[in-house]
Amino acid sequence: MEKPFRYEVTHTCAQSGARLGKLYTPHGVIETPIYMPVGTQAAVKAMTSRDMEDIGTQILLANTYHLHLRPGEALVKKAGGLHKFMCWNKPILTDSGGFQVFSLAKLRKIEEEGVRFQSHIDGSRLSLTPESVMQIEQDLGADIAMAFDVCSPYPCDYDTAKAAMERTHRWAERCKAAHTREDQALFGIVQGAFYKDLRRESAKALSDMDFIGYGIGGLSVGEPKEIMYEMLEEIEPIMPKEKPRYLMGVGTPDCLVEGVLRGVDMFDCVLATRVARNGTCFTRKGRLVVKNAKYAEDFSPLDDDCDCYCCRNFSRAYLRHLFKAGEITAGVLASIHNLRFLIKLMEDIRSAIAEDRFLDFRKAFYAEYDMSNNFGNGN
């Protein structure tokens, strides 16, 4: 019988070394490199499943931490799993909640057994362990589950970073031991903060554990982009060539281009939808804040090159009016645009790799893109 999961590198760009791949899952094949929209609470904010299909989404994220708290994995399981619950028949990936509990700061305590924390919803005292997270993710039933890991802040002293990494490795072993669903792929997560030797050590240790794929965690937490890129370059030669690599929480247009150049296959980020609801839009030329007065009588689309429903039909002037008037539709349309922008960018990147011209593509990208009007790393 064929394995439910398989990843193959289908082409390596002769010009850049960037790679094209296919990740086979029980809910379909994912063409990589790819940007994955985020539906934290089992819905991409302001979007419906058909909106997501319309923009060419191949896989959605959902979050274990949020869904455990509300509505609870028992309900999702009873509904027949996440795919049925949220009406999404393509692949789904669940983050493990490691980053979310880390973000709770003073509301959480990380120990060897797991993390004790207070719910951000009602303050109730809860805990997550590698074993309980595996149970939750298996109940949710996504195609890909992430291991439960320990993040480090930026900056972070060496000993703290090392301890977090080592615990992440022990937790990865525990996750592997606890994970039994064969129709769900478990991905390990590389940590090591901003120390090259730790990143190398983590990449090696995780590789030896032979996961189906690998997250690269703990980046885009406030460090300069150059440092993130250095970490990616450090681990690239160590990461197994035949496994997918997922750079977690990274999703600005330039970071996608740079990540792909450094061998990354998968990205996710809430930035696209978060800034969209505030009227900030991606364009080939950089950030566009559509609420600005200069767009009041601008009847052109957000981005001339974009093929999304919003750009095909609505003007900057109309969008600006909707935002000024507080209409929910404003956030809907801007979210459609921002998500489609990133998905289309990755489609264009895949074409460039297939045609061995990704360095040319990258050069053309920066010739248009105003880096002085850009986003942060955007976690």
Add this chain to the structure above:
Amino acid sequence: MEKPFRYEVTHTCAQSGARLGKLYTPHGVIETPIYMPVGTQAAVKAMTSRDMEDIGTQILLANTYHLHLRPGEALVKKAGGLHKFMCWNKPILTDSGGFQVFSLAKLRKIEEEGVRFQSHIDGSRLSLTPESVMQIEQDLGADIAMAFDVCSPYPCDYDTAKAAMERTHRWAERCKAAHTREDQALFGIVQGAFYKDLRRESAKALSDMDFIGYGIGGLSVGEPKEIMYEMLEEIEPIMPKEKPRYLMGVGTPDCLVEGVLRGVDMFDCVLATRVARNGTCFTRKGRLVVKNAKYAEDFSPLDDDCDCYCCRNFSRAYLRHLFKAGEITAGVLASIHNLRFLIKLMEDIRSAIAEDRFLDFRKAFYAEYDMSNNFGNGN
């Protein structure tokens, strides 16, 4: 040359006397009786134009008062009119703002010349007259423009109601004199509060002015539904048979059924979308508050009979989760359902009229619909 507007009664139900009709406009033919979704600020709240097409919308409303204040009719005109601005190529009707300025209560003063009021947005002092409203509506460029009228509250003493009605008639004449666009139909508005003789007098006076169609205004402002129905019965014999009749601001399921029985051809109401965003949904059995705990594990759709995108794909349990989690998508899905519910109800009503069985339909409607779990008139 054929006139840009034409209304014909295509069938009268042998069982009930209710009528089917066709209203021809420059942007297409409207089959009546019809419920018209409301896009107050040039967008139906939480909806996109394609959502509206998908649910079978034949005509949209927009509001002169709101659009005058923001973004201003000059911008809409510059964009090429409301159809282009909001990307809606089917008919549009603009309300005149008469009801909106009336609703400003202490912030407005109604005089013979017009209404002076303070903007609900920034408190600036503005005025509207029959002539300025005609100019605004012509700049907006909807297919149907409503005359500027004077509403009365409920309850209202006879002399006040009479004075408001008489002023409405004088303003209707001024609107007619000021209105020149031949590709836009001007509808007069019948007033007269809750006095049968005034309603009859108003219906007669407006009929004599020979408008293309007629609004029935000042109802659903807090009075018992029976009183509203009495007013409709009173004016029905007086209203010209060959003109469309539009009961303004009325849109609960039972009121649609009762309005059609009393000769109404067009309805609008913001209730469907307003309550949807709060998780209150229309069903054949009455109101359903999907946030209620009893739906936590209910994997059935909002309404078994409904063919909308939401009911075809999502469960009450999922919708409840989205509402509890504060997801915008919750309001989007519930709005799709509530709007489609009313549009489908009117489609079913039209079929029943066509087949001379509208009284049977009405009986079956009430057999299912729990009137003790209903909405108010819902303006």
